[in-house]
Amino acid sequence: MKQSILIAALAATLLAGPVVAQQSPAQTIVALRDKALTDPVSWDLLESLTTEIGPRPAGSPAQMRARDWGLAKLRALGFQNVHAEEFPVTSWERGVEFAEVTTPFPQKLALLGLGGSISTPPGGIEAEIVVFKAYADLLAAPAGSLTGKIAVVTQKMVRAQDGSGYGAINAARRAGASEAARRGAVAYLVRSLSTDDTRLPHAGAMNYTAGVAKIPAAAISTPDADLLDNMVRRGKPVKVKLVLNSISRDNAPAWNVVGEIPGTKPDEIILVGGHLDSWDAGTGAIDDGAGIAITTAAAHLAGQPNKPRRTIRVVMFGAEEMDYSGAAYSAAHKAENIVLISESDNGGDNIWSVRLPPGGREVFAPLASVFAPLKINIAADVAVGGGDDIRPLITATGAPSFNFRQDASRYFDLHHSADDTLDKVDPKQLNQNVAAWAALLYLAANSDQSFRKAP
Amino acid sequence: MKQSILIAALAATLLAGPVVAQQSPAQTIVALRDKALTDPVSWDLLESLTTEIGPRPAGSPAQMRARDWGLAKLRALGFQNVHAEEFPVTSWERGVEFAEVTTPFPQKLALLGLGGSISTPPGGIEAEIVVFKAYADLLAAPAGSLTGKIAVVTQKMVRAQDGSGYGAINAARRAGASEAARRGAVAYLVRSLSTDDTRLPHAGAMNYTAGVAKIPAAAISTPDADLLDNMVRRGKPVKVKLVLNSISRDNAPAWNVVGEIPGTKPDEIILVGGHLDSWDAGTGAIDDGAGIAITTAAAHLAGQPNKPRRTIRVVMFGAEEMDYSGAAYSAAHKAENIVLISESDNGGDNIWSVRLPPGGREVFAPLASVFAPLKINIAADVAVGGGDDIRPLITATGAPSFNFRQDASRYFDLHHSADDTLDKVDPKQLNQNVAAWAALLYLAANSDQSFRKAP
Numbered sequence: 051m052k053q054s055i056l057i058a059a060l061a062a063t064l065l066a067g068p069v070v071a072q073q074s075p076a077q078t079i080v081a082l083r084d085k086a087l088t089d090p091v092s093w094d095l096l097e098s099l100t101t102e103i104g105p106r107p108a109g110s111p112a113q114m115r116a117r118d119w120g121l122a123k124l125r126a127l128g129f130q131n132v133h134a135e136e137f138p139v140t141s142w143e144r145g146v147e148f149a150e151v152t153t154p155f156p157q158k159l160a161l162l163g164l165g166g167s168i169s170t171p172p173g174g175i176e177a178e179i180v181v182f183k184a185y186a187d188l189l190a191a192p193a194g195s196l197t198g199k200i201a202v203v204t205q206k207m208v209r210a211q212d213g214s215g216y217g218a219i220n221a222a223r224r225a226g227a228s229e230a231a232r233r234g235a236v237a238y239l240v241r242s243l244s245t246d247d248t249r250l251p252h253a254g255a256m257n258y259t260a261g262v263a264k265i266p267a268a269a270i271s272t273p274d275a276d277l278l279d280n281m282v283r284r285g286k287p288v289k290v291k292l293v294l295n296s297i298s299r300d301n302a303p304a305w306n307v308v309g310e311i312p313g314t315k316p317d318e319i320i321l322v323g324g325h326l327d328s329w330d331a332g333t334g335a336i337d338d339g340a341g342i343a344i345t346t347a348a349a350h351l352a353g354q355p356n357k358p359r360r361t362i363r364v365v366m367f368g369a370e371e372m373d374y375s376g377a378a379y380s381a382a383h384k385a386e387n388i389v390l391i392s393e394s395d396n397g398g399d400n401i402w403s404v405r406l407p408p409g410g411r412e413v414f415a416p417l418a419s420v421f422a423p424l425k426i427n428i429a430a431d432v433a434v435g436g437g438d439d440i441r442p443l444i445t446a447t448g449a450p451s452f453n454f455r456q457d458a459s460r461y462f463d464l465h466h467s468a469d470d471t472l473d474k475v476d477p478k479q480l481n482q483n484v485a486a487w488a489a490l491l492y493l494a495a496n497s498d499q500s501f502r503k504a505p
Numbered sequence: 506m507k508q509s510i511l512i513a514a515l516a517a518t519l520l521a522g523p524v525v526a527q528q529s530p531a532q533t534i535v536a537l538r539d540k541a542l543t544d545p546v547s548w549d550l551l552e553s554l555t556t557e558i559g560p561r562p563a564g565s566p567a568q569m570r571a572r573d574w575g576l577a578k579l580r581a582l583g584f585q586n587v588h589a590e591e592f593p594v595t596s597w598e599r600g601v602e603f604a605e606v607t608t609p610f611p612q613k614l615a616l617l618g619l620g621g622s623i624s625t626p627p628g629g630i631e632a633e634i635v636v637f638k639a640y641a642d643l644l645a646a647p648a649g650s651l652t653g654k655i656a657v658v659t660q661k662m663v664r665a666q667d668g669s670g671y672g673a674i675n676a677a678r679r680a681g682a683s684e685a686a687r688r689g690a691v692a693y694l695v696r697s698l699s700t701d702d703t704r705l706p707h708a709g710a711m712n713y714t715a716g717v718a719k720i721p722a723a724a725i726s727t728p729d730a731d732l733l734d735n736m737v738r739r740g741k742p743v744k745v746k747l748v749l750n751s752i753s754r755d756n757a758p759a760w761n762v763v764g765e766i767p768g769t770k771p772d773e774i775i776l777v778g779g780h781l782d783s784w785d786a787g788t789g790a791i792d793d794g795a796g797i798a799i800t801t802a803a804a805h806l807a808g809q810p811n812k813p814r815r816t817i818r819v820v821m822f823g824a825e826e827m828d829y830s831g832a833a834y835s836a837a838h839k840a841e842n843i844v845l846i847s848e849s850d851n852g853g854d855n856i857w858s859v860r861l862p863p864g865g866r867e868v869f870a871p872l873a874s875v876f877a878p879l880k881i882n883i884a885a886d887v888a889v890g891g892g893d894d895i896r897p898l899i900t901a902t903g904a905p906s907f908n909f910r911q912d913a914s915r916y917f918d919l920h921h922s923a924d925d926t927l928d929k930v931d932p933k934q935l936n937q938n939v940a941a942w943a944a945l946l947y948l949a950a951n952s953d954q955s956f957r958k959a960p
Contacts, residue, residue: 102609103610103612104613155559156559156567157560157567160923247928272928273788273927277556277788280556467704469703472732473702473731
């Protein structure tokens with residue numbers, strides 16, 4: 051190294067200390083981003099949650115352990131006002147489940163009862179199946195046409211980067227049982243809302259339509275749906291026997307777990323989070339341990355080293371899968387000043403785009419160049435709404451939101467199935483998320499701009 | 506079309522009939538290859554077997570249906586001397602199985618008992634686990650060091666095109682229980698011999714060493730092996746509860762199903778086949794419905810249109826997974842003149858190489874150019890032995906063999922698991938196999954050369 055360069059380097063080093071305080075927001079978030087990319091917090095949280103707690107459906111004993119885990123982790127990371135907020139849920143616990151084709155080609159089927167489904171009689175239900183290759187075909191079936199039958203929908207879910215294949219087929223899981231029951235069916239099976247070909251069914255919640263007979267409902271794995279398609283193609287009646295067993299309890303306790311980094315204007319709240327509950331077959335790594343890990347790690351970074359102007363609040367929602375925690379949280383907090391809100395609930399793969407809130411766009415101007423190396427674009431359209439846990443609060447308060455869009459291409463290979471385990475998460479992609487969240491949170495929390503649409 | 510070309514085309518068409526009989530072997534196998542590439546027989550067989558029969562362990566009622574299926578299919582394809590040869594097996598039927606970590610991090614584990622394992626007591630076994638990240642570490646553990654413990658081996662299987670990762674780790678499944686028992690263990694768990702990351706365990710047979718206490722043994726899924734690694738890394742004792750239940754029956758009947766295309770020299774036999782039995786979790790598509798489909802379809806093609814010189818015999822072996830059918834077949838047939846033998850038991854993906862028998866190499870000379878478009882090379886080394894079902898006969902008779910080498914890169918993602926289903930098979934790759942087998946069988950069956958090594 052030449053002497054002159056050495057002197058220049060030394061001078062730069064000596065100047066570094068005092069200069070930090072004078073950093074522009076753009077410089078600060080570059081440093082935050084780069085720190086986040088190797089920050090161990092998100093992975094440690096996710097590894098801990100999946101290993102030490104595992105599956106944690108709302109209302110289960112495991113969710114109580116998850117609550118205590120959340121409180122302990124938030125406290126250990128220096129969050130303040132750490133507490134759990136209790137609310138009631140109708141819990142749903144899976145019991146023994148079994149299904150088989152009994153005739154003409156006896157073999158077992160892999161299935162998971164849908165959350166909220168009633169049980170079959172103890173001896174099960176055995177009936178001929180009627181297979182619909184599209185959900186629309188079931189909806190087009192006339193009244194009485196399924197009397198005494200088990201209705202089966204085998205429509206395939208489409209893989210898409212934005213996960214939109216899920217919304218397109220979701221009604222088949224949510225509402226299919228009541229639609230089948232309206233037409234006389236005694237049970238309902240749906241091809242798993244999955245983009246994978248593993249023989250692991252994907253669970254998920256369903257709802258009964260008021261005034262329609264309740265019938266048991268379950269998801270079969272994608273290879274089992276293919277199998278039933280192939281069996282019925284032969285033209286002989288195919289009978290399936292189905293045993294589903296579950297226990298539902300009203301007024302079971304669940305908890306939203308909360309921690310804050312209080313701002314100098316503590317009543318201006320930026321609310322972020324994921325959900326702590328999970329389905330029961332996997333360990334809830336991508337759904338939604340990843341969202342818990344990303345938002346907690348990002349808030350932790352964005353609140354350092356100086357106290358932010360606004361409060362950053364992390365909420366670990368306690369009953370997303372059965373649709374309780376968002377409403378409970380909104381009911382308790384709708385009078386607060388939520389200046390910005392978002393959640394992470396689409397796995398741990400890379401973010402590819404962000405939709406910003408309608409107001410105060412100049413605050414986020416530095417993000418464009420900071421996000422470019424992360425391969426995140428700033429979407430031309432603004433954020434509208436959010437996921438299930440923040441939508442009620444947005445509806446109640448009009449709080450502005452931002453939406454990070456993650457690559458969901460493989461999310462629905464794993465989601466709601468036994469395959470939702472830690473090994474499916476890429477730590478590098480997880481930290482790409484943390485970097486983006488931390489940079490955005492820092493700018494929002496250290497601003498005094500409104501993000502609402504200008505009147 | 507010009508008049509002159511039309512006349513030439515007509516002349517070619519008129520000449521086609523008589524010319525066929527004069528075709529060189531090379532011309533015939535080019536035509537056979539190209540016919541095989543769109544021949545529907547292999548896929549139809551595989552779709553039928555997996556759909557109409559499904560899983561079919563030796564000794565089970567399903568295997569009796571598989572036997573009848575095999576007899577009917579061979580007859581329908583015009584095979585002669587179609588019959589089933591009964592032999593006794595010790596059957597092993599899976600019952601209720603369950604495993605969970607009880608402390609310090611309670612959660613369920615996904616496992617399958619290994620074929621041949623004893624049951625646990627009805628209430629199960631609960632004990633602290635000792636995890637070995639390599640099987641060699643278990644073998645290095647001193648006597649008495651596992652007293653009262655559940656031994657767990659979490660060594661990962663290596664993915665390889667030639668499937669050699671399986672042989673390298675197979676002893677951990679086959680012999681691990683007795684090795685653990687020698688050191689005092691009360692049960693044994695092994696990471697599934699799998700190259701995949703799905704939470705589906707892979708079954709397989711195990712054997713007890715004479716004179717060593719028998720302990721229950723099961724395979725856990727690969728994510729569960731990772732989970733146990735992560736749990737024990739925390740340094741606290743980890744306890745697992747294990748319930749395994751199975752029924753074994755001695756002298757259960759099983760069958761090798763046989764069909765022939767008799768040659769003009771009927772006593773010179775070319776024996777090919779796959780195995781009809783399967784593990785119980787999947788539908789036995791790649792293991793070994795594919796081998797049944799490939800060899801049956803290829804023999805069917807190679808025996809047309811003229812009677813071959815030698816007999817082509819297809820054997821659907823009835824108890825490969827528990828190692829019975831090869832020995833039974835050899836005992837019954839070792840006095841016959843088996844001039845060439847091979848089996849297909851590595852799935853349905855493309856063949857990339859063939860090892861030819863040591864003698865009569867000039868017979869197979871046309872294969873080089875016929876195989877080139879199929880991307881199959883002729884290996885420099887000669888065939889030695891074969892798989893489990895033909896090895897006893899080779900040992901007893903010295904029969905020469907050939908070995909098609911299939912791409913096994915993804916075979917061990919699926920093998921022995923619930924994921925072994927029809928949707929995993931690519932019909933085009935299946936027919937690439939049929940084309941190669943048909944061409945080779947045609948040459949061998951219409952030759953009078955010996956394929957034994959010249960003395």
